Amino acid sequence: MSFGQNNRVSQLLVLVLFLTATSLSVCHAADLQSSEDSILELSMEALLNMEVTSVSKRPQSLQDASAAIFVLTSDDIHRLGVTSVADALRFVPGLHVGRIDSNKWAVTARGFNGRFSNKLLVLVDGRNVYTTSFSGVYWEVQDPLMEDIDRIEIIRGPGSTLWGANAVNGVINIITKHAADTQGGLAVVGAGDMEKGFADLRWGTKLAEGTYAKVYGKATSRGEFTLANGEDAKDDWNMFRGGFLINSQRNESETLTLQGDIYNGLMNQKTSITSLEFPYSSVFDDEAKVSGGHMLARAVHTLSSDSELSFQVYFDRAIRDEAVARQATSTIDYDFQHQFAASKHMIVWGLGYRFISDDLTEKSAHIKTEGRTDVDLNVFSAFVQDEIDLVEDRLALTLGSKFEHNDYTGLEIQPSVRFLWRASNEHRVWTSVSRAVRTPMRAENEFEVLLFSLPPNTPTNPSPLPVGVMVTGNEDFGSEELIAYELGYRFAKSSFSADVAAFYNDYSNLQDNSVGDTEVRYWEDPMYVAQPTPFVNTGSSNQYGAELAFAWQTNSWLRWDLAYSYLTEELDDVDVFDISDELSPEHMASLVVSLQPATTVSMSAGLRYVDQCISRGPLSAEERTVPCYTTMDARIGWHFKENLELSLVGQNLLEENHLEYVAESFTLATEVPRSFYMRLQWGF
Secondary structure, rough: OOOOOHHHHHHHHHHHHHHHHHHHHOOHHHHHHHOOOOOOOOHHHHHHOOOOOOOOOOOEEHHHOOOOEEEEEHHHHHOOOOOOOHHHHHHHOOOOEEOOOOOOOOEEEEEEEEEOOOEEEEEEOEEEEOOOOEEOOOOOHHHOOHHEEEEEEEEEOOOOHHHOOOOEEEEEEEEOHHHHHEEEEEEEEEEEOOOEEEEEEEEEEEEEEEEEEEEEEEEEEEEEOOEOOOOOOOOEEEEEEEEEEEEEEEEOOOOEEEEEEEEEEEEEEEEEEEOOOOOOEEEEEEEEEEEEEEEEEEEEEEEEEEEEEEEEEEEEEEEEEEOOOEEEEEEEEEEEEEEEEEEEEEEEEEEEEEEEEEEEEEOOOOOOOOOOOEEEEEEEEEEEEEEEEOOOOEEEEEEEEEEEEEEEEEEEEEEEEEEEEEEOOOOOEEEEEEEEEEEEHHHHOEEEEEEEOOOOOEEEEEEOOOOOEEEOOOOOOOOOOEEEEEEEEEEOOOOEEEEEEEEEEEEEEEEEEEOOOOEEEEEOOOOOOEEEEEEEEEEEEEEEEEEEEEEEEEEOOOOEEEEEEEOOOOOOOOOOOOOOOOOOOOOEEEEEEEEEEEOOOEEEEEEEEEOOOOOOOOOOOOHHEEEOEEEEEEEEEEEEEEEEEEEEEEEEOOOEEOOOOOOOOOOOEEEEEEEEEEEEEEOO
């Protein structure tokens, strides 16, 4: 890659980081050996022995998890210098993160990416944030205090046995810190060219013996990106969030959690709407108003050292009002779980019920909902998983299944079989076979959406009436299915770790679109010819790939993290009526170098390569193609005092702008710019 005048700033920053690291590493060599509070002090064995809960719904070491799991710790997130959860996930092997515009992301594991990636389940402190209307996650409103995140557990591959439908290609579990770990005050302020301004404030206190609480608030203002044609994208946005958390250890056997938050935001965007009247499409500036909140309560009762009960309930409300439509969703969820040990068995089982009330009102976009704007959905579930110690401390077998009943497809059964071989203290080998399903979203069942119009009296439409190509819901549309085969290996020594996973995925009953019979809709204004393209389950695909993650801590102040992902999948010829063709990047790689040359200085640089991809949507393959790109983020932080840190962060440094993803609909292709910001953090 050649660098022109537009890259001089990034080159200078990289040079400064390199020279500073080199000089400080020499000047403070003695200090390095004696530093006891290094952010890099954990050994690789300690990192792999950290507890995770996403694989088995109970605490276990990462090393002994029989799944492709990766953990981003709070220190990892701090070193990366990111301001959003989606951006933190860029350095996870097997995850494809594409920023659509300033306030939208496309995130997936192992393919099938999109604005609404429908095969990835996302949880925040045990709360499901997957939207059922469009099957995906609004990443812009999943915006906790980054300083409050304890860890993010990422499972690549099916997690449906425990977490249910839609955990097909992966599970992302965002876990925030216990209130006891956030005592005292914390203030964060910052500003930059794209990060126009942000401020976080948190206060934690002890309410009684064993009872801790915190309250927090967060405000952000972010700037606009640039359209692919060079114009301003008019997609600047701001968000406010506030909330609380109470953790109480009433006695040795009972713990209680109560938490809640509210948010409100305004997101500007360029919206492209298709219509049945001249000029048949329009692009205009739009405001998306988002608001909502949740309340969650959890009780855990320890019956004995080998038995524990837990019960959780939460209520979630989300409202989104934009030119396309207004959507209001309310969710109430109940979850019961029991884990116990019996001889060589560790059994976890549970029951759940979720009620969803979804109200969607058409506005500027041509969206019809079969005469009703609101719908109520019910999901009943049960699961059981048994981890059997076949050979003590050597070979374990895990059997389990989820049984889930939804209003669209009825009963779904999602079993899995997993083996873990502890070859030695340093080596682990695991393998699994799983079945997972992606249940239909409301849009696939009942919506009718105008995809694009063919103007009258043109070569493509010689008739005197416009033709509206409609994506049409189908009440017989069923679940998409996956049979996944996985094999993994882990190795950890004091200064080096390796994690390798290979997989083969066999998909069936995938979403596709057929061509229905045309009809003249003379009763509508304007009159037009409707060309329906109903959803059908005729698609299939096979994919295979591998993911590698290596970490090497050369000494107490220098660490290297390398990740690589390979994915190959089928892509049929793109048809004018097919809105589900997508080709994920075949190769992705990242390298993060973290340095702490002195107790007062920390540095990091992250280099990323993402191969060419073709995004999902009704445009031609050429219009949806995103070229491969290489970019780099860098951060340097100065600890003036123990609780006071100033940092400078540069993002996307290697070129002025680059394209990362093209949304399926409504949003124009937008490029991600180079940006810088300063950040000041004060603990008190």
